[in-house]
Amino acid sequence: MAEPADFRTPVKPVWCPGCGNFGILSALRGALADSGVEPHQVMIVSGIGCHGAVVQYVHVNGFHSIHGRTLPVATGIRLANHELKVIAVSGDGDGYGIGMGHFIHAMRRNLDITYIVHDNKLYSLTTGQTSPTSDKGSATKSTPFGSIEIAVNPLTLALSSGASFIARGFAGDPPHLRKLITEAIAHKGFSLIDVLQPCVTFNKVNTNDFYKERVYKLEDEGYEPVDKAAAYERAVEWNSRVPIGVIYKEDRATYEDEVVTIQDMPLVKRPVEGVDITRTMEQFM
Numbered sequence: 001m002a003e004p005a006d007f008r009t010p011v012k013p014v015w016c017p018g019c020g021n022f023g024i025l026s027a028l029r030g031a032l033a034d035s036g037v038e039p040h041q042v043m044i045v046s047g048i049g050c051h052g053a054v055v056q057y058v059h060v061n062g063f064h065s066i067h068g069r070t071l072p073v074a075t076g077i078r079l080a081n082h083e084l085k086v087i088a089v090s091g092d093g094d095g096y097g098i099g100m101g102h103f104i105h106a107m108r109r110n111l112d113i114t115y116i117v118h119d120n121k122l123y124s125l126t127t128g129q130t131s132p133t134s135d136k137g138s139a140t141k142s143t144p145f146g147s148i149e150i151a152v153n154p155l156t157l158a159l160s161s162g163a164s165f166i167a168r169g170f171a172g173d174p175p176h177l178r179k180l181i182t183e184a185i186a187h188k189g190f191s192l193i194d195v196l197q198p199c200v201t202f203n204k205v206n207t208n209d210f211y212k213e214r215v216y217k218l219e220d221e222g223y224e225p226v227d228k229a230a231a232y233e234r235a236v237e238w239n240s241r242v243p244i245g246v247i248y249k250e251d252r253a254t255y256e257d258e259v260v261t262i263q264d265m266p267l268v269k270r271p272v273e274g275v276d277i278t279r280t281m282e283q284f285m
């Protein structure tokens with residue numbers, strides 16, 4: 001069985017010292033080991049943003065896609081080869097801004113994809129502009145007098161869009177996040193983990209200390225993530241207390257379960273007979 005170290009690559013992360021991305025990376029490698037998968041059985045797809053480099057730091061198959069298109073690429077990979085564990089990684093700007101339409105449709109389809117969002121409430125790669133999850137009033141490089149828009153709540157959006165596993169993690173608690181990612185990988189269906197990820201360079205409000213003072217674990221309160229109305233109440237909690245843990249989960253058929261053409265075998269294993277694809281291959285290889 002693979003160990004977390006088996007998912008390391010020789011590439012040294014370029015993230016700023018103290019960035020929450022390090023906690024997420026460590027939790028992800030640990031969760032892969034806990035899931036009992038081998039590196040060749042996993043595909044990670046990332047988008048554009050500080051998170052995007054993650055594909056270079058985890059020793060599995062990787063696809064660094066374009067801005068906001070993490071989920072369409074992950075969808076294509078799942079439909080081509082549903083024997084792969086597909087983990088899509090995004091940021092709040094990439095996933096909830098540019099990729100918002102894809103996010104909603106992937107959830108209602110219930111594709112079997114684990115979606116980890118590094119949510120630092122800013123576009124950080126471009127040096128700190130307001131993102132969809134920036135709170136109203138946030139003073140950023142693009143909103144020096146404070147944002148005048150209310151923030152997107154990814155958890156309530158996921159509840160209303162049909163995600164079958166919805167959780168929130170905190171980058172400052174990698175062991176807890178590791179358990180959440182392991183559970184999400186084991187879940188059959190679309191799983192969202194929105195991760196509170198301090199950006200130490202540009203976000204001076206939502207810091208490590210900010211979250212440490214506020215986060216509490218749902219499981220410590222005996223919360224059972226089975227009721228949508230109760231989940232909604234927890235999902236809107238954002239004050240002196242901020243919940244982390246699994247907010248909601250349900251079992252239902254995945255999109256892949258209902259695509260008749262892939263029931264007997266993955267598309268990539270289907271023999272291509274009577275069709276000459278030489279020219280197509282030459283064009284793309």
Ligand code: SF4
Binds near residue numbers: 015019050120199202
């Ligand atoms: Fe992390 Fe922010 Fe630095 Fe990006 S800019 S690597 S999110 S601390």
